[in-house]
Amino acid sequence: xxxxxxxxxxxxxxxxxxxxxxxxxxxxxxxxxxxxxxxxxxxxxxxxxxxxxxxxxxxxxxxxxxxxxxxxxxxxxxxxxxxxxxxxxxxxxxxxxxxxxxxxxxxxxxxxxxxxxxxxxxxxxxxxxxxxxxxxxxxxxxxxxxxxxxxxxxxxxxxxxx
Amino acid sequence: xxxxxxxxxxxxxxxxxxxxxxxxxxxxxxxxxxxxxxxxxxxxxxxxxxxxxxxxxxxxxxxxxxxxxxxxxxxxxxxxxxxxxxxxxxxxxxxxxxxxxxxxxxxxxxxxxxxxxxxxxxxxxxxxxxxxxxxxxxxxxxxxxxxxxxxxxxxxxxxxxxxxxxxxxxxxxxxxxxxxxxxxxxxxxxxxxxxxxxxxxxxxxxxxxxxxxxxxxxxxxxxxxxxxxxxxxxxxxxxxxxxxxxxxxxxxxxxxxxxxxxxxxxxxxxxxxxxxxxxxxxxxxxxxxxxxxxxxxxxxxxxxxxxxxxxxxxxxxxxxxxxxxxxxxxxxxxxxxxxxxxxxxxxxxxxxxxxxxxxxxxxxxxxxxxxxxxxxxxxxxxxxxxxxxxxxxxxxxxxxxxxxxxxxxxxxxxxxxxxxxxxxxxxxxxxxxxxxxxxxxxxxxxxxxxxxxxxxxxxx
Numbered sequence: 001x002x003x004x005x006x007x008x009x010x011x012x013x014x015x016x017x018x019x020x021x022x023x024x025x026x027x028x029x030x031x032x033x034x035x036x037x038x039x040x041x042x043x044x045x046x047x048x049x050x051x052x053x054x055x056x057x058x059x060x061x062x063x064x065x066x067x068x069x070x071x072x073x074x075x076x077x078x079x080x081x082x083x084x085x086x087x088x089x090x091x092x093x094x095x096x097x098x099x100x101x102x103x104x105x106x107x108x109x110x111x112x113x114x115x116x117x118x119x120x121x122x123x124x125x126x127x128x129x130x131x132x133x134x135x136x137x138x139x140x141x142x143x144x145x146x147x148x149x150x151x152x153x154x155x156x157x158x159x160x161x162x
Numbered sequence: 163x164x165x166x167x168x169x170x171x172x173x174x175x176x177x178x179x180x181x182x183x184x185x186x187x188x189x190x191x192x193x194x195x196x197x198x199x200x201x202x203x204x205x206x207x208x209x210x211x212x213x214x215x216x217x218x219x220x221x222x223x224x225x226x227x228x229x230x231x232x233x234x235x236x237x238x239x240x241x242x243x244x245x246x247x248x249x250x251x252x253x254x255x256x257x258x259x260x261x262x263x264x265x266x267x268x269x270x271x272x273x274x275x276x277x278x279x280x281x282x283x284x285x286x287x288x289x290x291x292x293x294x295x296x297x298x299x300x301x302x303x304x305x306x307x308x309x310x311x312x313x314x315x316x317x318x319x320x321x322x323x324x325x326x327x328x329x330x331x332x333x334x335x336x337x338x339x340x341x342x343x344x345x346x347x348x349x350x351x352x353x354x355x356x357x358x359x360x361x362x363x364x365x366x367x368x369x370x371x372x373x374x375x376x377x378x379x380x381x382x383x384x385x386x387x388x389x390x391x392x393x394x395x396x397x398x399x400x401x402x403x404x405x406x407x408x409x410x411x412x413x414x415x416x417x418x419x420x421x422x423x424x425x426x427x428x429x430x431x432x433x434x435x436x437x438x439x440x441x442x443x444x445x446x447x448x449x450x451x452x453x454x455x456x457x458x459x460x461x462x463x464x465x466x467x468x469x470x471x472x473x474x475x476x477x478x479x480x481x482x483x484x485x486x487x488x489x490x491x492x493x494x495x496x497x498x499x500x501x502x503x504x505x506x507x508x509x510x511x512x513x514x515x516x517x518x519x520x521x522x523x524x525x526x527x528x529x530x531x532x533x534x535x536x537x538x539x540x541x542x543x544x545x546x547x548x549x550x551x552x553x554x555x556x557x558x559x560x561x562x563x564x565x566x567x568x569x570x571x572x573x574x575x576x577x578x579x580x581x582x583x584x585x586x587x588x589x590x591x592x593x594x595x596x597x598x599x600x601x602x603x604x605x606x607x608x609x610x611x612x613x614x615x616x617x618x619x620x621x622x
Binding site for chain 2: 001002009014015017018022023025026027031034038100101104105120123124151154155158
């Protein structure tokens with residue numbers, strides 16, 4: 001498990017960070033996912049299933065966090081809400097093109113959760129359709145159609161044909 | 163960017179790199195009892211042994227556990243292994259060490275000793291004495307994530323002053339020794355390595371402040387490369403001055419605001435009048451103007467030297483000392499007594515200790531309120547604690563925040579303490595202590611220094 005964690009923790013924390021916009025929450029979700037894997041050692045018959053399992057756990061953990069987050073923020077002003085779940089652009093990359101990046105991230109955030117998940121899994125984790133399907137618990141054809149719709153919506157938001 | 167897919171991929175990867183490899187915490191696993199491979203419950207259902215593919219991983223995990231245990235015993239990294247309680251987990255979120263400036267009992271008030279303490283245990287790891295001759299420490303700033311600390315020190319001279327009696331006239335023949343500034347304010351650094359080694363104090367190439375200068379704030383960028391110093395200009399229109407020094411080169415930039423109110427906080431020299439965002443260019447500073455504390459954000463990478471060019475971010479009512487505190491019969495009023503604001507390193511929030519009070523019934527509700535740095539509106543309230551029957555001292559402060567304000571190190575009245583003296587005891591006080599707060603979970607720091615010995619709050 002240590003080796004699995006060492007190999008994939010950074011990528012999974014970054015993935016959770018992209019979904020949640022908060023470092024601590026991202027770390028918590030990943031730690032909890034590995035704790036869940038630890039509790040299920042015995043039931044794992046195939047070592048190849050460990051990573052897909054923990055990836056799905058991270059995704060589910062992010063969904064839970066986002067549901068809680070939405071409830072917690074329900075009474076807040078819209079302007080504050082707009083700030084809440086967007087990773088803050090760091091100084092180094094700010095020099096390059098903070099506005100462009102912010103635009104893409106804002107457009108991503110406006111997508112429905114499932115569409116956003118598909119795009120992050122595909123374009124950040126570089127997962128195949130089959131892997132995305134396994135992580136999300138949906139069929140590969142649904143992954144394809146969801147990604148197509150997500151890119152279309154993103155393109156319209158960014159005023160660029162997909 | 164050629165295609166939409168490329169733009170998405172690029173934006174996600176750029177953003178994901180906000181999390182660097184060194185940010186990844188060590189793996190924390192749950193306690194084994196009843197669960198996991200070594201749990202009794204597992205054995206009761208028939209232990210089938212480790213799957214063959216897990217054997218090398220299990221061995222690695224065992225080695226990691228031994229290393230983690232060793233680090234706990236030696237005061238090593240703060241996240242070494244499974245935490246037995248949620249209090250342990252909470253403490254592990256704080257920086258590993260903090261610095262306390264304390265007097266030695268023979269120094270007439272100003273601290274002459276810097277103690278490096280382990281956050282998780284309170285153990286004094288090292289002590290450093292102020293440089294000779296006769297220096298006292300004034301303030302300390304920390305960049306804990308890189309183990310760099312800056313201490314301001316100044317030579318002090320002992321002066322005998324006459325004791326003033328209750329009548330306002332000197333008491334005949336009685337004097338008291340006090341320390342008065344006797345030389346320039348200089349800056350020194352102290353390093354703590356990842357293995358916990360504490361360096362000697364060494365002078366920094368930062369221009370000294372004159373002996374009669376007042377130091378209002380001190381803050382290191384999270385990367386430890388730049389030091390912000392708040393002081394006050396002289397001349398016909400004295401006003402706040404902020405210096406930013408690049409420690410590696412000694413290069414300095416200065417911003418001034420002639421005739422304006424000084425940069426200050428009301429906590430008594432915590433240094434929290436200044437705080438940096440993790441972008442190492444956005445500096446928050448605060449001033450008290452006409453009964454309102456105002457926090458502004460200065461872009462230190464932008465050209466110019468006018469503090470007035472900074473952006474207003476937050477304005478909070480402040481009613482000042484106890485004599486001027488507003489009372490409102492039967493309804494709560496928002497009231498902030500002591501005021502020290504910290505900008506979260508991600509630049510998104512400003513964290514302030516606040517109190518809401520009501521007179522009938524007599525209650526005080528303490529909290530740590532987070533305001534959006536963009537809109538000034540409240541976005542979160544942590545640790546909302548209510549005290550009844552008796553008015554506690556209004557001593558509460560935020561001393562450190564993690565990147566997004568979800569975990570704080572605070573000075574707080576101990577939650578859950580009920581003080582209901584009959585008859586009322588005017589000398590009774592609510593305990594005040596340092597602790598870690600995350601959401602509404604709070605735990606006091608173990609082995610913390612006694613507050614009565616500190617004239618300056620610790621720095622993390």
